[in-house]
Amino acid sequence: MVELQRTTKSRGFYVRMKLLHNRHGRQEKSSCYRYFRWVVWVSLSLYFFSYYLISSSSKPTLLPKTTVSVSKTSFVSRALFESNTTLSQQLSRTKQIHLSELSRGSFDNLKVYIYDLPLRYNADWLANERCSNHLFAAEVAIHKALMDSDVRTLNPWEADFFFVPVYVSCNFSTVNGFPSLGHARPLLASAVQLISLEMPFWNRSGGSDHVFVASHDYGACFHAMEEVAIADGIPPFLKKSIILQTFGVSFRHPCQDVENVLIPPYVSPESIRSTLETAPENGKRDIWAFFRGKMEVHPKNISGRFYSKRVRTVIWEKYNRHRKFYLKRHRFVGYQSEIVRSVFCLCPLGWAPWSPRLVESVALGCVPIIIADGIRLPFSDAVRWPEISLTVAQRDVGSLDKILDHVASTNLSTIQRNLWDPANRRALLFNDQVQEGDATWQVLQELSKKLQRSYRRRATS
Numbered sequence: 001m002v003e004l005q006r007t008t009k010s011r012g013f014y015v016r017m018k019l020l021h022n023r024h025g026r027q028e029k030s031s032c033y034r035y036f037r038w039v040v041w042v043s044l045s046l047y048f049f050s051y052y053l054i055s056s057s058s059k060p061t062l063l064p065k066t067t068v069s070v071s072k073t074s075f076v077s078r079a080l081f082e083s084n085t086t087l088s089q090q091l092s093r094t095k096q097i098h099l100s101e102l103s104r105g106s107f108d109n110l111k112v113y114i115y116d117l118p119l120r121y122n123a124d125w126l127a128n129e130r131c132s133n134h135l136f137a138a139e140v141a142i143h144k145a146l147m148d149s150d151v152r153t154l155n156p157w158e159a160d161f162f163f164v165p166v167y168v169s170c171n172f173s174t175v176n177g178f179p180s181l182g183h184a185r186p187l188l189a190s191a192v193q194l195i196s197l198e199m200p201f202w203n204r205s206g207g208s209d210h211v212f213v214a215s216h217d218y219g220a221c222f223h224a225m226e227e228v229a230i231a232d233g234i235p236p237f238l239k240k241s242i243i244l245q246t247f248g249v250s251f252r253h254p255c256q257d258v259e260n261v262l263i264p265p266y267v268s269p270e271s272i273r274s275t276l277e278t279a280p281e282n283g284k285r286d287i288w289a290f291f292r293g294k295m296e297v298h299p300k301n302i303s304g305r306f307y308s309k310r311v312r313t314v315i316w317e318k319y320n321r322h323r324k325f326y327l328k329r330h331r332f333v334g335y336q337s338e339i340v341r342s343v344f345c346l347c348p349l350g351w352a353p354w355s356p357r358l359v360e361s362v363a364l365g366c367v368p369i370i371i372a373d374g375i376r377l378p379f380s381d382a383v384r385w386p387e388i389s390l391t392v393a394q395r396d397v398g399s400l401d402k403i404l405d406h407v408a409s410t411n412l413s414t415i416q417r418n419l420w421d422p423a424n425r426r427a428l429l430f431n432d433q434v435q436e437g438d439a440t441w442q443v444l445q446e447l448s449k450k451l452q453r454s455y456r457r458r459a460t461s
Helices: 010-024 026-057 073-107 121-126 138-147 184-198 202-206 225-233 269-277 308-317 357-363 394-410 412-419 422-427 440-448 455-460
Strands: 112-114 161-163 210-214 243-244 258-261 287-292 325-328 342-348 367-370
Touching: 026 412, 073 258, 112 138, 138 184, 138 210, 138 440, 161 184, 184 202, 202 210, 202 269, 202 455, 287 394, 308 325, 342 357, 357 367, 357 422, 367 394, 394 412, 422 440
Parallel strands: 112 161, 161 210, 210 243, 243 258, 287 325, 287 342, 342 367
Antiparallel strands: none
């Protein structure tokens, strides 16, 4: 045994162990060998028996047809359900982890700091339920989603961008029920003054790495009437910042003359899911061309301005009695149930070129007919607008029937197939929590392309 304690080469060590084993371990070998052989035999038997059972159960011809009812739930079916549920939960957790890792990778480790402003700038407005559900509610939805997002940082010194959560579209007029924007400029100015006095981040960059939401008609101009919006212009204190806005056109316009990200109007994802669940099971669409909304018989309304640049008036006059057009001038809460039954959904401009019908049409599988010259559409990298919609010039609105007939006889099925890609619906809807590919995700993707505006990154580089 002393030899075992010497330092030797591996081969010499093996030879000495063999000699010692032959000298002292013959009896131990026989008993250990028999025990080892027995264990191997039992293991192999269990393995082949289990393999046989699994292989047999995988053959569909050997499975009896079964129906599981609530009244006859067995222990086995309950265990199967619980195991599937557990697996589903594990997959969900794995997806969340993957989503977290993917978001950090996709957004180039983007970090956003959210100012904790006094409640009068945001949460107090939520006392009115419409504030978080109307077409301008993207300002609320983005704030809520970012609060729970992986890109949020509680350390402002490591932030790339600073989100300023001020709700300016929730001051509803008691006269007509529409948002009143008269308070928007002083409310935003007050918020900027507050953050510039209490923290150093606004002053060091001049606000160039600060993000605001302007989710109403003419975006950063903060007025619903174009002429007034242009005359007022963008507030000077916001001209260096990034504006998330629903207004966008392909030509030069004073109200988009600022660094901006074009976002969709807000449509409740819950309402879309509910409508899809109650849609006709056969998927039949019995309405050819649909529009419900404000259509002035006399386009020059009480404000003295021509609503919709006369487009909706022409639609009403020309197609009100057309058998293929389903046109309604009065509001109807459940009008999404009409969209999901329609082949074509008219999306004419109103005061501004955009409309929530754009989102609702895409989400509910109705081909959007966009009638708004020069409109710029949100998230064009994610939503293939030319493949899922039809653009009609305002001057051609009188030929809508012929245009739609031509599309129906040529490439309608292709457009509908492209339209039903779930990625389109996902990209245009804001969720309470950021989901891969959804509208807030797209906002973060766009911000990650503007990291050259990050003061922190410029300083470190």
